[in-house]
Amino acid sequence: xxxxxxxxxxxxxxxxxxxxxxxxxxxxxxxxxxxxxxxxxxxxxxxxxxxxxxxxxxxxxxxxxxxxxxxxxxxxxxxxxxxxxxxxxxxxxxxxxxxxxxxxxxxxxxxxxxxxxxxxxxxxxxxxxxxxxxxxxxxxxxxxxxxxxxxxxxxxxxxxxxxxxxxxxxxxxxxxxxxxxxxxxxxxxxxxxxxxxxxxxxxxxxxxxxxxxxxxxxxxxxxxxxxxxxxxxxxxxxxxxxxxxxxxxxxxxxxxxxxxxxxxxxxxxxxxxxxxxxxxxxxxxxxxxxxxxxxxxxxxxxxxxxxxxxxxxxxxxxxxxxxxxxxxxxxxxxxxxxxxxxxxxxxxxxxxxxxxxxxxxxxxxxxxxxxxxxxxxxxxxxxxxxxxxxxxxxxxxxxxxxxxxxxxxxxxxxxxxxxxxxxxxxxxxxxxxxxxxxxxxxxxxxxxxxxxxxxxxxxx
Amino acid sequence: xxxxxxxxxxxxxxxxxxxxxxxxxxxxxxxxxxxxxxxxxxxxxxxxxxxxxxxxxxxxxxxxxxxxxxxxxxxxxxxxxxxxxxxxxxxxxxxxxxxxxxxxxxxxxxxxxxxxxxxxxxxxxxxxxxxxxxxxxxxxxxxxxxxxxxxxxxxxxxxxxxxxxxxxxxxxxxxxxxxxxxxxxxxxxxxxxxxxxxxxxxxxxxxxxxxxxxxxxxxxxxxxxxxxxxxxxxxxxxxxxxxxxxxxxxxxxxxxxxxxxxxxxxxxxxxxxxxxxxxxxxxxxxxxxxxxxxxxxxxxxxxxxxxxxxxxxxxxxxxxxxxxxxxxxxxxxxxxxxxxxxxxxxxxxxxxxxxxxxxxxxxxxxxxxxxxxxxxxxxxxxxxxxxxxxxxxxxxxxxxxxxxxxxxxxxxxxxxxxxxxxxxxxxxxxxxxxxxxxxxxxxxxxxxxxxxxxxxxxxxxxxxxxx
Numbered sequence: 001x002x003x004x005x006x007x008x009x010x011x012x013x014x015x016x017x018x019x020x021x022x023x024x025x026x027x028x029x030x031x032x033x034x035x036x037x038x039x040x041x042x043x044x045x046x047x048x049x050x051x052x053x054x055x056x057x058x059x060x061x062x063x064x065x066x067x068x069x070x071x072x073x074x075x076x077x078x079x080x081x082x083x084x085x086x087x088x089x090x091x092x093x094x095x096x097x098x099x100x101x102x103x104x105x106x107x108x109x110x111x112x113x114x115x116x117x118x119x120x121x122x123x124x125x126x127x128x129x130x131x132x133x134x135x136x137x138x139x140x141x142x143x144x145x146x147x148x149x150x151x152x153x154x155x156x157x158x159x160x161x162x163x164x165x166x167x168x169x170x171x172x173x174x175x176x177x178x179x180x181x182x183x184x185x186x187x188x189x190x191x192x193x194x195x196x197x198x199x200x201x202x203x204x205x206x207x208x209x210x211x212x213x214x215x216x217x218x219x220x221x222x223x224x225x226x227x228x229x230x231x232x233x234x235x236x237x238x239x240x241x242x243x244x245x246x247x248x249x250x251x252x253x254x255x256x257x258x259x260x261x262x263x264x265x266x267x268x269x270x271x272x273x274x275x276x277x278x279x280x281x282x283x284x285x286x287x288x289x290x291x292x293x294x295x296x297x298x299x300x301x302x303x304x305x306x307x308x309x310x311x312x313x314x315x316x317x318x319x320x321x322x323x324x325x326x327x328x329x330x331x332x333x334x335x336x337x338x339x340x341x342x343x344x345x346x347x348x349x350x351x352x353x354x355x356x357x358x359x360x361x362x363x364x365x366x367x368x369x370x371x372x373x374x375x376x377x378x379x380x381x382x383x384x385x386x387x388x389x390x391x392x393x394x395x396x397x398x399x400x401x402x403x404x405x406x407x408x409x410x411x412x413x414x415x416x417x418x419x420x421x422x423x424x425x426x427x428x429x430x431x432x433x434x435x436x437x438x439x440x441x442x443x444x445x446x447x448x449x450x451x452x453x454x455x456x457x458x459x460x
Numbered sequence: 461x462x463x464x465x466x467x468x469x470x471x472x473x474x475x476x477x478x479x480x481x482x483x484x485x486x487x488x489x490x491x492x493x494x495x496x497x498x499x500x501x502x503x504x505x506x507x508x509x510x511x512x513x514x515x516x517x518x519x520x521x522x523x524x525x526x527x528x529x530x531x532x533x534x535x536x537x538x539x540x541x542x543x544x545x546x547x548x549x550x551x552x553x554x555x556x557x558x559x560x561x562x563x564x565x566x567x568x569x570x571x572x573x574x575x576x577x578x579x580x581x582x583x584x585x586x587x588x589x590x591x592x593x594x595x596x597x598x599x600x601x602x603x604x605x606x607x608x609x610x611x612x613x614x615x616x617x618x619x620x621x622x623x624x625x626x627x628x629x630x631x632x633x634x635x636x637x638x639x640x641x642x643x644x645x646x647x648x649x650x651x652x653x654x655x656x657x658x659x660x661x662x663x664x665x666x667x668x669x670x671x672x673x674x675x676x677x678x679x680x681x682x683x684x685x686x687x688x689x690x691x692x693x694x695x696x697x698x699x700x701x702x703x704x705x706x707x708x709x710x711x712x713x714x715x716x717x718x719x720x721x722x723x724x725x726x727x728x729x730x731x732x733x734x735x736x737x738x739x740x741x742x743x744x745x746x747x748x749x750x751x752x753x754x755x756x757x758x759x760x761x762x763x764x765x766x767x768x769x770x771x772x773x774x775x776x777x778x779x780x781x782x783x784x785x786x787x788x789x790x791x792x793x794x795x796x797x798x799x800x801x802x803x804x805x806x807x808x809x810x811x812x813x814x815x816x817x818x819x820x821x822x823x824x825x826x827x828x829x830x831x832x833x834x835x836x837x838x839x840x841x842x843x844x845x846x847x848x849x850x851x852x853x854x855x856x857x858x859x860x861x862x863x864x865x866x867x868x869x870x871x872x873x874x875x876x877x878x879x880x881x882x883x884x885x886x887x888x889x890x891x892x893x894x895x896x897x898x899x900x901x902x903x904x905x906x907x908x909x910x911x912x913x914x915x916x917x918x919x920x921x922x923x924x925x926x927x
Contacts, residue, residue, distance in 0.1 A: 024510060160901045298904035304682060308675070315672040316508045318487040318737065350589040375588040379531055400584045402474040405524035405559075428585065430614075442474075 001038060001293055003065075006163070006300075007058035009045050013302035017048045020309055027310030037307050038294055044306070069171055076175040080182020088190040095199035095241050098262055105183055105270040106218060112176060113281055116169060120288055123165045160296035163289075170285035177282060180274035187270060191263045198262035199241035208237040215265065222268050229264040331448045335459045336422050343367045344391030344418075349407055350375030351396055359396060359426065362433060367394070373410060386413045392420045394458075399425035399439035403446035411447060415454045423447055424458040435460060465515040465658040466574035467651055468502075470566050470597065472590060473522030475581045476609040476636060479863035481505055481519040483636035484644065488740045488862040490519065502565045507665055514665040515651075515658075518574060520566035526592035529563055533599055544601040547571050567600070575654045576604035578628060582620045583612035594627040603654035605630035607647070629654065636863035641673055679735045680854050681914040685907050687728040687850055688843055691721050692896035695835040698757075705759055709832055713757050717834040722748050725846070729853055736857045745870035748849065753842055757834040776803045836899035843893045844886070848877050851914070855921045880921050888913055 018026070026044055033040035049056075087101050190196060200211065212233045216223065219230040231239075239262065297303060346367040348356040356370050371385045373395075393414060397407065414421050425443045427435040437460075444457055469477045482490035485505035505517040529550065536546045548571050554560040570576060576597050580590070597604060606624040608617050608631065617633065624631045632650050634643060645666055652662035696717040698709060725748050733741055783802020837843075852872040860868065892910045895902060 028510065162901070162903075295903055299901060299907075301686060304904060304908075305679065308679070312675060313509045313668070313671075314511075315668055315675070317485045317505060319485070319489070319503050319505050321503065322489075350587050374527075376591060377527075379527055398587065401587060401589070402472070402522070404473060404522070404526075405562075406527055406589075409525065409528075 001042065001290065001297075003163075003167075003293065004056075004058040004062050005042055005045060006293055006296055007061055008049055008052065008056060009041060009297065009303070010300055011052055011057050012045060012048055013300055013306070015052070016302075017051045018044075020314065023306055023309040024312075024314040030310075034311055038297060040307065040310060041297060041303065044310070065167070069174065072171070072175050073178045076179040077182045080179035081186050082182075083179075084183040084186020085190060088186060088194075088196060095197040095239070097201050097241065098198050098239075098266060099200055099202060101187075101266055102218075102269065105180070105266065106273045109176070109180065109274045109278060113277055116173060116281055116285070119165075119169055120284065123169065123288065123292075124162060160292070160299055163292045163296040166285065166289040166292040170282065170289045173278060173282040173285045177275065177278045180270065180278055183274060184267065184270045187263065187266055191267075196263070197239075198266075199239045200236070201241040208233060208240055211240075212236045218269065219265065221272050226264070226268065228261075229268040231262060231265050235261055331451060333444050333448050334453070334456045336456045337459060339363060339365060339394070339422070339424075339458060340392075341365060343394040343422075345369040345371065345389045345393045346396070347371045347373050347385065347389075347393060348396040349373055349410070350398065350401070355429075356396060358429075359433065365394065374407060382410055383413065386410065387417060389414060389418050391418060392422070393418050394422050394424055396424050396426050397443065399427050399435040399443065403443055408446065408450060411455065412450055412452075415450070415452045418454065420454050420456060422456045422458055462573065464513045465651070465655070465661055466518060466569060466572070467515065467577050467654075468518045468520055468566065468569040468574040469577045469579060470520050470570070470593075471522060471579035472593065473524070475522070475579045476611055476863075477522065477579045478519055479636040480577075480579055480607060480609065480634065481517055483639050483861045483863040484647065485517055486737050486862050488738050488865075490862075500562065500565070502569060507669070509668055514661055514668065516574075518569045520569070521562035523566070523593040523596075524562045525560065526563075526589075526596060529560070530592045530596055533596065540601075543599040544571065547596075547600050567596075570597070570600045570602050574602065575651065575658070576600070576602050576628075577651070578604060578606045578624075579609055580606060580620055580624065581611045582608045582617040582633075583610045583614045585616045586619045586623050590623070594623075598627055604628045605632060605650060605654060608633045610635050637861055639861050639863075640859060641670075645669065676735050677858070677915060677918060678911070680732050680858070681911045681918060682907075683728055683731045683735070684847070684850050684854065684914050685910045687724060688847060688893070688910070689896045689902065689907060691724055691846055692837045692843055692893060693835075693899045694720060694724075694837070695833055695899055696720060698832040698834075700759070700830040700832060705832060710757050713832050713834045714755055717755060718748075718750055721846075725849070728850060732850075732854050732857055736860075737862065738857050738860060741857070741860075742865075742867040743870050744867055745853075748846070753839045753845075755834060756838065757832045759830070760833050761830045779803045779805050836897045838897065840890075840893070843889070843896075844877065844881060847889075847914075847917075848872055848881070851880060851918055851921055852876055854918060858918075858922065880917050885913065885917060 023044075026047065027034070027040070030040055030043050033043060083104065087104060088096055212231070215231055215236070223230045341364060343365065344367065346356060346360060346365065346369070348359070348371075351359075351372060352375075353370055353372050356372065360366060360370070369389070373382050373385055377385075395411070395414070397403070411421060411423070423443060425435050425439055427433045427439075440457070440459055447455055447457070469481050471477050478490050481503075482488065485507075487505060490503075500521055502521070503519045505519065506513040507515050507517075532550060533543075533546050536549070538546055547567060551564055551567055551571060555564055557564075578594065578597060580586075604627075606628040608620055608624070610617075610633075621631055630650055630653065632647060634647050639647075648662055648666050648669065652659045652666075694717075696713055698713040698716070700709065733739055780800070780803035783800065849870075849872060853870050856868060856870060889910075892906065892913070895906060
């Protein structure tokens, strides 16, 4: 799990690179990761990363963060080095007061560690003042304004604030580590290159015994392993320095070789308080960062859906092939609006003759030849009726029943022997035989395929 | 070798076969028309789970020349156990004959082993012209059931049931236009009973189908929670070029802000429609309005991308560091006053010099930026307006049959809010709205919890409110 992976996943999700089918297929292929969503997401990312445009946003952002961190680390290291050299500057006249150095390598780190610790506790609050105190936060903002790092992609990218906060905390610890390294290097460098007389001095009334006891407490972590790195009471007594007189006392001059023994304590104090504790803080910050990174993965829009798509069975119900749509076209058909009173034949498609009689009475129509066709008739019965038909035929059809090719066949047969066929789509008895417009249209559409001038349709 | 249940949906033309398939297959792409004979080819709608078919629905063309076929069949005087072979014989003989294209298309899956679902429209009276096709289906010897559809309001189902009972093992009523998930499952259960071997696969399909429905509900709520979060946390910024904020600037930012929220709602609706497979939906809905919602735009500024407060902290910290440097130079003789004074001066200077700093140019670039900002949405009622619309839309889409092709109206009635927004739900939702309004990125857990609340609200609407 890496920041780059998070950034790549963000871009992949924005670009919607895989289909639902592919996601499920991937989930089945990597079923072993079903309960390890991060691994599953990383594997998915790996599969589709080649679809992203180069250069990758993750490379841009990561190299930007790298450059900014590198610059800040260099600055911190130089500052640490200079601070160390300044604190340990010895002109041969006045000894170096270890109290300043102790403050710099023990109390300042402890203070900043406490601040960092509280920042970690308040990390969910992105507007935390403690976080804004760190130079890692605001120096980056200022560096942003310099040419070369004004990439729009970087500026527009909204990274999860929790993750940002952990990046800042982690980076602050890293910077502080290098500041401390600078201090240590300065101490070692100065100790090697100069013969320094260390002393301790304070305006406060502190006895050498009290100071010894205090230093002994500070040296607790290493005093058992390296007892020589704990100043003895004699050394403390001999190296107490009083400003009055403005020069080294006789006793100090006579013990000059012993005054340098302080460096071991200072080096160990720097190692432990400024470096080791900082390393621990850096480790905690890294854990927090990794945890935030993991959380950020799941906070990305679309992650939850993609995990569901991978791990839940894919159920589909749709057609496997697209429907071929045939556009309907039909010719006009001659219309009859007013029926005559007498027809050579009246026929009804799937309408029994007794019903045809009732219809004729209602419509005031009469005919000598009334027949039921279609329905339960056999084809040969229909054929016989068609062949004995002549003149003008009124053919009742149930308007509500969609015309089939069966009736088309019959009308085709009929028009071969008669002069005129009037197709009458009739409504239901309950509706007083009233026909709906939409049914008429359907019938016209169907029988127009016969394309014969002998066919007419009765319209309202 | 096909080893899953198949069901051929057959019948007279224009009796709602495609509507029923559309509803049962949750597919709104099926061509449904008043014009008979819209379907010319059989079309398969398999229910697949991870690519494995559990059952298959087959939409078929309607019978066109049933009497001719029945006569052809009846010419072959065979015993009942051989009748299905005659059907196969017919298919073999007429497969390339366009005259019987529709019959071949509908009979083929049946002779291949599909169960028969015969559709009739009981809003129209029974006619003897149906007998030929029912007789043909009987010849196939395949398990069959009749589904009574009601295209219109009139009801002739009694006379239909009397006839259908003579030909089919089961007769059920199903209105594809009004069918809900319970009706759907009930039909699937009937289909399972058609053949003993089909009980297990169709029953497991029912379980999966229910799970599928739950999946869709959950996905919808996930989309809805993202909508509310995005809408509440969104910030629109407009860079200011002049010293004074013009009225036109305020109008401009307001329009952009509203347009973003409307677009967000439209995109969300599309996602919901995609989840429920209603991608061909025609709908009518008024746009999201902002009546009685005060939208405040506030003037803000930054220097180096830092707000005034951040710059104060920055000034104080950098001042303190500079002061500490001076302390170092004097080897602590300043009693660390340098750091304290530096911090104070840096902080105060940064705070009061904020405006002057913003005009400074570094490497040709102005370090300050003044802008108008609208959002995150502070109005406490807005999320409920947005949610009400979104839940109504989702519920309507979730309940809508895939057989419907009419335009759907999505405007909520004023009373709708009372139907879903109970006091305890409002209190629970409000906690999350407060978090969303902060405008920060949030943990997935928070959205998950919010989703559960929406799920309850949606289930409540689906169960208790008739849309």
